[in-house]
Amino acid sequence: MECELCGKDFSQLKSVNVEGSLLLACYGCAAHGVENKVYKPRKSYSDYSPFSSGMPIAGNLDLAENYGMLIKKARESRKWTIDDLAKKISLKNSTMQKIENQSLKPEDKYVPKLESLLGIRLKKTEQ
Numbered sequence: 001m002e003c004e005l006c007g008k009d010f011s012q013l014k015s016v017n018v019e020g021s022l023l024l025a026c027y028g029c030a031a032h033g034v035e036n037k038v039y040k041p042r043k044s045y046s047d048y049s050p051f052s053s054g055m056p057i058a059g060n061l062d063l064a065e066n067y068g069m070l071i072k073k074a075r076e077s078r079k080w081t082i083d084d085l086a087k088k089i090s091l092k093n094s095t096m097q098k099i100e101n102q103s104l105k106p107e108d109k110y111v112p113k114l115e116s117l118l119g120i121r122l123k124k125t126e127q
Contacts (some may be wrong), residue, residue, distance in 0.1 A: 005029035042065045062124045063111070068102035074118035075100075 001013050003026040013024040016033035025033065064070060076084050086096035089110060098104035106114060111122050 003029055005032065034057055035058075063105060063122050067122045068100045070120050070122060071118065072100045073116060074120045078118070085117075088117055 001011070001024065002009055003013060005018070005025045006029050008026060010026045013026060014025055014030040015036040016025045016030045017036060018033035022036065023033065041048040071074045071085075075082070080088075082096050082100065083093045089096075091099075091110070095104065096105075101105050106122075112118070115122055
């Protein structure tokens with residue numbers, strides 16, 4: 001990240017108040033203002049599962065490549081909205097959208113619920 005005072009790249013910056021403006025500054029430039037707190041870049045949202053306590057996603061079941069399309073077709077055939085399906089399996093609407101768009105894999109415990117509710121098979125079948 002770049003210091004907003006000197007312009008140099010640093011891995012860790014401090015959030016400082018300089019004459020009424022909140023800036024991200026390196027440790028050297030932070031002396032020119034009043035420190036608020038240490039600023040560390042967050043990990044990407046996709047690195048974490050929204051179903052766990054901040055643990056990185058690991059060990060998801062081997063899902064069919066088109067699991068999102070399977071869910072969407074089954075949901076639409078029942079004339080359910082994304083919100084309807086999300087409520088039935090106790091997920092947020094936005095999380096269900098991400099699962100349908102395949103930008104997020106459902107946690108293992110939700111796969112059987114989706115399969116049962118929609119009458120589909122989401123896990124890859126062994127041949």
